[in-house]
Amino acid sequence: MLGLYFSGTGNSKLCLEIFLKNLNNDYSLCSIEDSNAKSLIEKSEEIILSYPVYYSNLPLILKDFLLENSSLFYGKKIFIIATMGLFSGDGTGCSARILEKYGAVIIGGLHIKMPDCIIDVKILKKSSEQEDKLLKNTKLKIEKSANLYSKNCQTQQGLGVFSHIAGLLGQRLWFKKMTSTYKKYPKIDYQKCINCNNCIAYCPMKNLYINSLNQIDNLNKCTLCYRCVHVCPKKAITILGKNIVHKQSQFLNKKS
Ligand SMILES: Cc1cc2nc3c(=O)[nH]c(=O)nc-3n(C[C@H](O)[C@H](O)[C@H](O)COP(=O)(O)O)c2cc1C
Numbered sequence: 001m002l003g004l005y006f007s008g009t010g011n012s013k014l015c016l017e018i019f020l021k022n023l024n025n026d027y028s029l030c031s032i033e034d035s036n037a038k039s040l041i042e043k044s045e046e047i048i049l050s051y052p053v054y055y056s057n058l059p060l061i062l063k064d065f066l067l068e069n070s071s072l073f074y075g076k077k078i079f080i081i082a083t084m085g086l087f088s089g090d091g092t093g094c095s096a097r098i099l100e101k102y103g104a105v106i107i108g109g110l111h112i113k114m115p116d117c118i119i120d121v122k123i124l125k126k127s128s129e130q131e132d133k134l135l136k137n138t139k140l141k142i143e144k145s146a147n148l149y150s151k152n153c154q155t156q157q158g159l160g161v162f163s164h165i166a167g168l169l170g171q172r173l174w175f176k177k178m179t180s181t182y183k184k185y186p187k188i189d190y191q192k193c194i195n196c197n198n199c200i201a202y203c204p205m206k207n208l209y210i211n212s213l214n215q216i217d218n219l220n221k222c223t224l225c226y227r228c229v230h231v232c233p234k235k236a237i238t239i240l241g242k243n244i245v246h247k248q249s250q251f252l253n254k255k256s
Contacts (some may be wrong), residue, residue, distance in 0.1 A: 001031040006051045008204075008225025010251030011114040012083045015142055016050035019081060019110070032065045033145065033204050036114035041072045049099075050081040052117065053091035054224055055175035056167040058098075060182060061223040066098055074103035079154060082109070085116030085124060089167025092158035092233075105155060108139045110145045112138055117226045119248065120241030130165035130211065147167025178224070182207075185222035185239045186229060190215055192236035197227035199237060 003020045007013035013031070027048075030040050034187030041047065050060050050211045058066075058067045066073070078099055082091030100106055113200045116124040145155045157163070169196070172179075182205070193216060200216065204225060211217040222239070229237045230252050235244040 001025050001027040002034065002040050002047045002048050002216045004041065004047050005029075005200055006032045006065070006225075008052060008057055008059070008206075008223075008227045009117040009230045009249040011117065011249070012050040012052050015081055015083050015112050015114065015138070015252045016048060018139060018142045019146050019149075020051075022143050023150055027174060029252075032062060037065075037215050038069060038072060041069065041076070044076070048078075048081065049080045049095065051082070052222045053082050053084040053088040054093075054227075055178050056088045056091065056171035057175075057179040058094045059223050059225060060179060061225070062095070063139070066067070066095065068104070070102040076104045077107050078104045078148065079107050080109045080158075081112060082158060083112045083114045085118070086113065087091060088158065089165075089170045090158045090163040090196070091167070093160075093164050093167065094172075096159055096254070105127050106159065108149065109155045109158045110142070110155050112141065114138060115249075116246075117230070117249065119193070119226070119229060119246040120238040120244055122241070122245045125246045136222045169180065182220060183222040183224060184218060185224065186218065186237045187239065189236040189250050191240075192234045194234055194236075196233060198233065202227050202231045230254075 003016045005013050005016050030037050054104040079094055082088060084091055091111055096106040113134060118124050142181055148155055204224050205221045207218050207221040208216055226239060229239060230248040231254055
């Protein structure tokens with residue numbers, strides 16, 4: 001069994017790991033960013049796919065990965081985990097419909113609420129107590145779904161027609177522009193930046209570089225994953241908001 005993921009800030013990877021550990025099967029774990037992802041997909045009959053929801057849609061980096069490797073998914077049995085801050089409607093359904101088109105068999109779906117990775121927007125901030133409670137419930141929910149999976153009775157969250165309508169009307173239509181193309185982000189506060197280059201090293205899109213003014217600049221290829229925002233030691237990077245108002249992810253493996 002293969003656990004395949006895209007995770008900007010660690011939530012989707014963590015949820016997938018908890019799910020897989022609870023299945024008690026042998027598994028490989030791999031990010032779509034890893035060089036061996038394609039060969040592992042080829043070799044695996046059953047895949048658990050995990051990713052974050054952006055505006056009730058797929059991260060563009062993941063959508064493009066699925067498209068570029070569409071032939072690899074033919075005939076695979078796929079269970080989908082979608083992580084989110086609050087609401088997605090059909091977070092799992094977004095990739096399910098694409099994968100079905102490529103000949104995959106979707107065997108179930110699970111929606112998981114996690115601490116929001118958008119840490120530069122005040123309204124999305126939760127207290128530490130709220131986050132602790134959320135994580136406890138999340139763990140229980142994943143264990144329950146994994147248990148059902150083992151009994152061949154997979155949860156089906158986000159895959160039905162009502163979820164589809166909720167995702168479409170709730171968000172996807174209104175925010176289509178945000179997820180249909182890569183963006184000219186992130187924003188760098190050069191007063192705070194110490195040129196540690198962490199953001200360059202971690203960006204999954206190779207979107208960041210040092211320009212002729214010796215400043216971090218972008219190539220218009222941001223997939224909005226927020227990883228650079230979370231790895232900046234000086235909190236000098238923002239995307240949607242203006243300032244960092246919440247703590248950085250505790251689930252992202254940082255090198256420093
Ligand atoms: C650009 C963007 C858009 C998002 N849109 C939604 C959303 O529509 N609904 C929601 O509940 N959470 C939304 N989130 C929150 C993430 O889905 C959530 O924090 C997720 O668990 C992050 O996973 P990761 O750590 O694996 O990247 C959004 C996050 C980003 C960065």
